[in-house]
Amino acid sequence: MTAQLANSHTSLQSKELKILIVFSRLNDFKHEIYDGFMDKIEGKATVDLYIHQFSTQNAFHFEKVIKEKINQYDYFAFMMHTSYLNEDFLKTINSVPTNKLIILEKRNEFIRGKYACVYQDFEQDIYEALFKAKEAILKYSTLNCIIQEHYANAYFVIEGLKKFAKENNLQYNIYSDIEENTIRSKEAYLILSERYLAETLMCCKNKKMVVGEDIGIVSYNETPIKEILSGGITVVSTDHFQLGKNAADLILSGRQEHIRNSFLFIRRNSL
Structure with missing residues (x-):
């Protein structure tokens, strides 16, 4: 998948806060996270969505895009959905000031400093x-x-x-x-x-x-x-929807905390 930038919810009125969400791909679960995020934001920011495949050959392009956008956004929310990020990707993510950085789904020990995170254990x-x-x-x-x-x-x-x-x-x-x-x-x-x-x-x-x-x-x-x-x-x-809401809440409150997202057990007839 080639990297592409798509404006989301252009009807949002507030221009004071700008957020870039970075996903590695889109699927039903990412849509739920996005919907939860937008539900909590409720028009308090402009939100853009960027899809980038985290493969080695795309590392240079990823760095170029983030460098170009670094002064255009107040927050960068990254959800890589991968167990391995090479040094080039980590270098780019670490170039984002920690007060602008939020990591979704999984904590990463190689991301430096105090940053906001909503994670699964x-x-x-x-x-x-x-x-x-x-x-x-x-x-x-x-x-x-x-x-x-x-x-x-x-x-x-x-x-x-x-x-x-x-x-x-x-x-x-x-x-x-x-x-x-x-x-x-x-x-x-x-x-x-x-x-x-x-x-x-x-x-x-x-x-x-x-x-x-x-x-x-x-x-x-x-x-x-x-x-x-x-x-x-x-x-x-x-709870994917809640994960999105938690991420938006961290941004709106300015907190640099790590929050463990809620996990659900839904009993039905198959067990």
Whole structure:
């Protein structure tokens, strides 16, 4: 994806405060974050959205854009959604004065100084969500995690699951793909991709397994379709809308704090 700058909510009246939000890509969850941000801003600022792919070959262009914009904005809100940023990207982010900087979703130890941040604690979030679902999960013999190898926060999610499983003497497996024998009766599954969720449900259909009885399913990240899919899919999810609101609140209040975003466990018929 080529980098592009898009003006957002040009009807906003206030020109006293200008904010640039930087996302690595757009999806349903980023839209929720953006909507929460704009809901809290409520016309108190002009907000622009910049989409940039954080690949090595784009580092120079990223630096050029931020340098050009550094005096045009009061705040820069970065959400990179990646586990690795090379030195060039970090150098650019560190060039933004900390009183203008806000980081979304994940803290980074290589960003210097005191800056504002709304973050997810991926390991603890998963552990606490599974703990809330403990009674339902322990009906099953094994807890499986199906997670993409390239998922940025895979290590932390897996560590949270392992901690829960070990504390409860529960067998667990980690899979990065789905094969015919991956989906088994009397086992529970934490699934971190929409594609893997669809494949799991198709496999259950083919094997005539009843979701919520023969097999337990917990999906990662809430979407409206999960309320009705297969009678309701149980979900663990950060509150994306609230993440956006928290970020806007930090900006409007001028606070340079690190806020852990709320994480949801929504119990439905699939568990």
